[in-house]
Amino acid sequence: MKTLEETEKLRQYWQRNLRILAILLGIWLLVSCFLSIFFAKELNAYHLGGFKLGFWFAQQGSIYVFLLLIVIYVRQMNSLDKQFDVDEK
Amino acid sequence: MDVQIWTYIIVGLSFALYISIAVWSRASSTKEFYVAGGGVSSLANGMATAADWMSAASFISMAGIISFAGYDGSVYLMGWTGGYVLLALLLAPYLRKFGKFTVPDFIGERYYSNVARTVAVICALFVSFTYVAGQMRGVGIVFSRFLEVDINTGVIIGMFIVLFYAVLGGMKGITYTQVAQYVILIFAYMVPAIFISIQLTGNPVPQLGFGSTLATEPGVYLLDKLDGLNRELGFAEYTNGSKSLIDVFAITFALMVGTAGLPHVIVRFFTVPKVRDARSSAGYALLFIAILYTTAPAVAAFARTNLIQTVSNQPYTTMPDWFKKWETTELIKFEDKNADGLIQYVADKDKNELKIDNDIMVLANPEIAKLPNWVIALVAAGGLAAALSTAAGLLLVISAAISHDLLKKQLMPKITEKQELLAARTASVFAVVVAGYFGIKPPGFVAAVVALAFGLAAASFFPAIVLGIFYKRMNKEGAVAGMVGGLLLMIYYILAFKFNAFGETTPKDWWFGISPEGFGTVAMFANFFISIVISAFTPPPPVRVQHLTESIRYPKGAKAATAHH
Numbered sequence: 001m002k003t004l005e006e007t008e009k010l011r012q013y014w015q016r017n018l019r020i021l022a023i024l025l026g027i028w029l030l031v032s033c034f035l036s037i038f039f040a041k042e043l044n045a046y047h048l049g050g051f052k053l054g055f056w057f058a059q060q061g062s063i064y065v066f067l068l069l070i071v072i073y074v075r076q077m078n079s080l081d082k083q084f085d086v087d088e089k
Numbered sequence: 090m091d092v093q094i095w096t097y098i099i100v101g102l103s104f105a106l107y108i109s110i111a112v113w114s115r116a117s118s119t120k121e122f123y124v125a126g127g128g129v130s131s132l133a134n135g136m137a138t139a140a141d142w143m144s145a146a147s148f149i150s151m152a153g154i155i156s157f158a159g160y161d162g163s164v165y166l167m168g169w170t171g172g173y174v175l176l177a178l179l180l181a182p183y184l185r186k187f188g189k190f191t192v193p194d195f196i197g198e199r200y201y202s203n204v205a206r207t208v209a210v211i212c213a214l215f216v217s218f219t220y221v222a223g224q225m226r227g228v229g230i231v232f233s234r235f236l237e238v239d240i241n242t243g244v245i246i247g248m249f250i251v252l253f254y255a256v257l258g259g260m261k262g263i264t265y266t267q268v269a270q271y272v273i274l275i276f277a278y279m280v281p282a283i284f285i286s287i288q289l290t291g292n293p294v295p296q297l298g299f300g301s302t303l304a305t306e307p308g309v310y311l312l313d314k315l316d317g318l319n320r321e322l323g324f325a326e327y328t329n330g331s332k333s334l335i336d337v338f339a340i341t342f343a344l345m346v347g348t349a350g351l352p353h354v355i356v357r358f359f360t361v362p363k364v365r366d367a368r369s370s371a372g373y374a375l376l377f378i379a380i381l382y383t384t385a386p387a388v389a390a391f392a393r394t395n396l397i398q399t400v401s402n403q404p405y406t407t408m409p410d411w412f413k414k415w416e417t418t419e420l421i422k423f424e425d426k427n428a429d430g431l432i433q434y435v436a437d438k439d440k441n442e443l444k445i446d447n448d449i450m451v452l453a454n455p456e457i458a459k460l461p462n463w464v465i466a467l468v469a470a471g472g473l474a475a476a477l478s479t480a481a482g483l484l485l486v487i488s489a490a491i492s493h494d495l496l497k498k499q500l501m502p503k504i505t506e507k508q509e510l511l512a513a514r515t516a517s518v519f520a521v522v523v524a525g526y527f528g529i530k531p532p533g534f535v536a537a538v539v540a541l542a543f544g545l546a547a548a549s550f551f552p553a554i555v556l557g558i559f560y561k562r563m564n565k566e567g568a569v570a571g572m573v574g575g576l577l578l579m580i581y582y583i584l585a586f587k588f589n590a591f592g593e594t595t596p597k598d599w600w601f602g603i604s605p606e607g608f609g610t611v612a613m614f615a616n617f618f619i620s621i622v623i624s625a626f627t628p629p630p631p632v633r634v635q636h637l638t639e640s641i642r643y644p645k646g647a648k649a650a651t652a653h654h
Contacts, residue, residue, distance in 0.1 A: 010642075010643060013642075013643065014642055017642070021178055021179070024174070024178060025174070025178065028171065028174050032167050032171050032341065032345070033338055033341075033342075036163065036167060037334055037337050037338050037341065038334055038338070040160070040330075041329070044328065044329070048300070049297075049300040049301070049310075050299075050300040050301055050302065050310030050311060050312050050313065051300040051312065052312070052328050055160055055312075055328040055329075056300070058160060058163035058166070058167065059155075059160075059162075059163050059166055059386040060296060060383055060386065062166075062167050062170075062171065063166065063167070063170045063379050063382055063383055064379070064383075066170050066171055066173060066174050066375060066379075067372070067375050067376060067379055069174050069178075070173065070174060070177045070178075070368075070371055070372040070375055071372055073177060073178055073368065074177075074365075074368045074369050074372055077182070077365075077368060078365055078368075081365070081644055081645075085645075086643040086644055086645040087365070087644060087645065088363045088364060088365065088644050088645060088646075
C-alpha cells in the first residue's frame with residue numbers, strides 16, 4: 001500500500017503535469033487559432049522577408065511552433081518524472 | 090534513358106526492398122504481429138509514424154490543393170500537424186503506459202464493457218476502410234500514369250505487395266518497411282522541390298525560397314508576384330483567404346482532433362518500449378512530417394507561379410510536351426471558347442478555358458521544371474511509398490480489430506495465441522481484398538467520406554480516450570452515449586449537408602456557418618458534453634477501474650504492451 005506521503009507526492013506530480021499541459025496547449029491554441037486564423041489579416045500588415053506575417057504563421061510558423069511545443073514537453077516531463085521519482089528505470 | 094525505364098528500375102528496386110524487409114522481419118507471435126514486439130526505437134517509430142500518416146493525399150494532392158486555394162489551404166497544413174501536439178501531450182504517453190494492443194482494447198478495458206469495445210471496433214473499421222480505399226486508388230493512379238498499365242492492374246499489383254509484407258510481418262514488418270518508405274518518399278518530395286526553388290529564387294531551401302525574391306526579377310518577392318498574377322486573372326489573392334474565418338477554424342480544429350483520434354496513428358505508440366519513448370517518438374514523427382509539410386506550401390506557390398507564367402495568354406500550339414502528355418490523361422483540359430488560339434486561364438467560369446486537376450501540381454512538377462528523367466521516376470516511387478505505407482498501417486488496424494477485439498476478447502476467448510495469429514493474418518487478407526475491391530470500384534462517395542473519417546475520429550475516439558485518461562469519474566454509460574451521440578450527429582450532418590439526403594441544402598443552411606468538413610469540431614464538443622452529463626447521473630466506475638486510471642498517470646512500472654493484466 002502507498003503511504004499518505006507517497007499519495008500526496010503523486011498528486012503533486014499530476015498537478016505539475018496538468019500545469020505544463022495547460023501552458024503548452026494554451027500556446028498551441030494561440031498560434032493555430034489566433035495568429036494563423038482570426039488575426040491573420042491584421043498580422044499581414046507586417047512582413048517577415050517576403051512573407052506576410054499572418055500567412056507565414058498559417059503555412060510555416062505554426063508548424064515550427066508545434067514541433068517546439070513537443071520538444072519542450074518531452075524535456076519538461078522527463079525532468080519532472082525524475083524529480084518525483086516516477087520515471088522508468 | 091527514358092522515363093519509363095527509369096520508373097521500372099526505381100519502383101522495382103523499392104518493391105524489392107520492401108519485400109526483403111518483410112522476409113527479414115516476420116512476426117512469430119501476436120505481440121510481434123500487433124505491436125512489433127514493443128521494441129521499436131523512438132527514432133524508427135517516428136519515421137514509421139510519419140510514413141504511416143502521410144498518405145497518397147499528402148504526397149500527391151496536398152500541394153496542388155494549396156496551390157489553387159492559397160491561404161485557405163492552410164487548414165490542411167495546420168490541421169494535419171497540430172494534431173501531433175494533442176497526440177504527444179494528451180494521448181501517446183498514457184496509452185503507452187496502459188500497454189494494450191489496440192484502441193478498442195483501451196476503450197473496452199477502461200470502460201469495463203464489451204459494448205464500448207464493440208462501438209470502438211465499429212468506429213475503427215469504418216474510419217480505416219474509408220481511408221484505405223483511397224490509398225489503393227492512389228496506388229492504381231500512380232501505376233497507370235507512370236507505368237502506363239491499367240488502373241485496375243495497378244491496384245492488384247499494389248494489393249499483392251501490401252498483402253505480402255502485412256500478412257507476413259504484421260506490425261513488425263510494417264514498421265520497418267515504413268521506415269524505408271519514409272526515406273524514399275521524403276527524398277522523392279524534396280529533390281524536385283529543391284531544384285525548383287533554386288530555379289525560381291536561387292535559394293536551395295524551399296521553405297525560405299518561397300519568401301525570397303525572384304531570380305528573374307530582382308527586388309520582386311515571389312509571393313507578391315503571385316498575389317499580383319492571381320489578382321490580374323480575377324482569383325482571390327494567394328496570401329488572403331476567401332473562406333469564412335469560423336469555417337477555417339472549424340476545419341482546422343476538426344482535422345487536428347481527428348488526427349489525434351485516428352486508430353492507425355495511435356497504435357504506433359504501442360510499439361515503443363517505454364513511456365518516455367512514446368513522448369519523444371511523437372516529437373520525431375512531427376519532425377519528419379514537418380519536413381514535407383513545410384515544403385508543400387513552397388511547392389504550391391512555385392507550381393502556381395510556373396503554371397500561370399507558362400500558360401496564361403500563350404498560344405496553345407506553343408505549349409510544352411508535358412502539357413500535351415497530361416492532356417491525354419484528362420487531368421488538363423483546354424477548350425478554346427473564344428477561338429483565339431490563346432489559353433485564357435481566369436477565375437470567371439464562363440471565360441475560363443483551362444481546367445487543371447489538383448494532383449498534377451506534384452506529379453507534373455518535375456516535367457514543368459524540366460528536371461531529369463530519374464527525378465520523375467523517383468516521384469512515382471515516392472507516391473507509391475506514401476500510399477502503400479498508409480494502406481499497410483490501416484490494414485493492421487482492421488485485422489487487429491477483428492482478430493483481437495472481436496474474436497479473442499469477445500466471441501472466442503479460448504483460442505490459443507497461434508490461432509489468434511492465424512486469425513489476424515486471415516483478417517488482413519480479407520481486409521486487403523475488400524480494400525482492393527474499393528480501389529477498383531471506388532464508391533462515388535470516397536472523396537467526400539474522407540472528411541467523414543476525420544469527423545468520425547474526432548467525434549468518437551478523441552473524447553472517449555481523453556476523458557478516459559483525465560477524468561477518473563468517467564463511466565461506461567457516459568462514454569458509450571458520448572461516442573454514439575457524437576457519431577450519429579456527425580453522420581446526420583454529412584448526410585444532410587454533403588449528400589442532401591433530407592432535401593436540397595446550400596451553405597446558407599449550415600449550422601453556425603460550419604461546413605461538413607469542419608463539423609467534426611461541433612460533434613466532438615457534443616460528445617464531451619453528452620459524456621459528462623450522462624456520467625454525472627449514472628454510477629461511478631468500479632474501484633478497480635479507478636485505480637487503473639490512476640496508474641496510467643505515472644510512467645513508473647510501464648511494461649511492454651501485453652494482452653493480459
